[in-house]
Amino acid sequence: MPRSDALRNRARVLDAAEEVLAEQGLTARMDAIAARAGVGVGTVYRHFATKEALWQAIVVARVDVLLAEARRLRAEADPATAFFTFFARIVADAAAKKAYTDALRDAGIDVKDGQAEQVAAMRAAITGLLRAAQDAHAVRAEVGLPEILALLRGASLAAETGDFPPAALEIIFSGLRTV
Amino acid sequence: MPRSDALRNRARVLDAAEEVLAEQGLTARMDAIAARAGVGVGTVYRHFATKEALWQAIVVARVDVLLAEARRLRAEADPATAFFTFFARIVADAAAKKAYTDALRDAGIDVKDGQAEQVAAMRAAITGLLRAAQDAHAVRAEVGLPEILALLRGASLAAETGDFPPAALEIIFSGLRTV
DNA sequence: TGATAAACGGAATCCAGGTTCCGTATCGTC
DNA sequence: GACGATACGGAACCTGGATTCCGTTTATCA
Incomplete structure (x- = not known):
């Protein structure tokens, strides 16, 4: 020890x-x-061993927290609330903790080993929340995971590099909701 | 000479x-x-004189092109088309030309001298397009410039760092349109 | 308390990449 | 086509910041 x-x-x-x-x-x-x-x-x-390693350790920890949050929301809240709350939660996180969005950037490509399963877990969690929200007719049926990830990435990056007013987030949500 | x-x-x-x-x-x-x-x-x-100077020269040139485009759209297209086309145009530009979004980042704060008026011009152009689109009832009346800038920034950054599917852009547009 | 291995601090090292310098080449003019 | 003024090329220099190294300190256990 x-x-x-x-x-x-x-x-x-x-x-x-x-x-x-x-x-x-x-x-x-x-x-x-x-x-x-x-x-x-x-x-x-x-x-x-390296700056990169340190930084990764932190991201991994943070993503774990988010994953737990996703599971909790899935279980405890109605699908619509769960989905939109989680979306907002990620963006808020990005605003507060700068060294963060790079994790989302990798959500599709170029993943370092060891992260792979975490990324997969995140994708799965988001897919789950999205599906549920769609089944509850709270989100348009034709919206797919790629769009969600892109919007999530954009909102997080924007929040990270400056102000991202709640009203802006609300515009995105409004676009996601059933017509 | x-x-x-x-x-x-x-x-x-x-x-x-x-x-x-x-x-x-x-x-x-x-x-x-x-x-x-x-x-x-x-x-x-x-x-x-410096890397920064070179990079600024390029951004300035590019923004000039965009400003011209904004004016052209304003004059030639109907307000709704003008607004949404310009939005899409900026995002597409960001996707193609990486060293770009920083210009938008400054759109509110921390502007280098000489850029100030260009930034002001850009804000004015976007405001003009937005107002017109709102007057034509193509964009919700309660949407303000800060939200547009934030969304523009987010979409551009997302497009710059990876894929930003048209469907994602469409979701934002849908959220901006009158209900 | 003493011995020994494990950790520590932080000065020294290394490196990448921006910037400068100066001997050489080119332009424009007489 | 010769001269001075301008530009050019690119090796050398400098700086910031990550990483390493090693003499010193601390924890652990007899």
Whole structure:
């Protein structure tokens, strides 16, 4: 088993990285992360082989949270609410945590190993929510997963790079709803 | 007046840069641009003081084209067609020419000097198209410029980073149209 | 408490890519 | 067709930032 301080520091680094990446996106510097964690850069690297690896670890964790949220909504809310809430949730997440949307960017292509199943899970979750919402006649039948992913990506990127007013989201929702 | 070869090279650089930036976005290397132009890096720098300057020159040119297009549509097409065509045109442009969307990103904030009036012109053009479309009852009255800019930004970014199916665009349009 | 392995800090190293410099080539003029 | 002024090419330089290295510190266990 790892030494106790190693465990503690790993956690600190992860937390700090989450904060810093949320604020600054992928351009955040490793020193900044180390500083925020109250640790030397060397320590960061002992726990995460590379910046990329660190960043991936965070995305993986975040997507897991989203997946759980998707399952919860699916179970507890009516299909329409579930679908639209999840959509809004992802966009809100992107607005708050910058280093995030790249995950969605990969949702179709160019996935790193280890992420593959997570991406598949995400696609499945969204498909499930969409289907249910369509069965409940809350979303147009002819809308497909590719469109949803594209809209999700667009809204998230927009939210990440600036303001994305609720009214704009509402316009998209309105376009998705049954006529 | 500048020497003839200088003039010729300036044009070549501009063309090459447009191509390379379109393909690779802002990460494109200066050597790549110089190579494509069949010129040394030094020459690129004699004409454009910095990478940023070069990139701005291109964006400015491109936005001018779009502005002309906006005016033309305004004059020649009915308001609804004009508005939606222009929207689609911007998104299509973003899909084809990567190094582009940053211009829209600035549409509200943090504008470099010299760009200010161009940004203002763009905002004015979009506002004009929007108003007209609303007067013609082709777009919901409660939609405002901020929403349009946000949606435009989102769709463009999405198109720039991957696929943005026409159906997705149609969903947005559908949400914008009068109920 | 002492020994030893595991972790740590952070200065030094490496590298990619933008920018500068200067010897050479070209243009325009007399 | 010769001269000065302009441009050119591209190697060398510089900088920011990721990554590595190693002497020092800390945890763990007899």
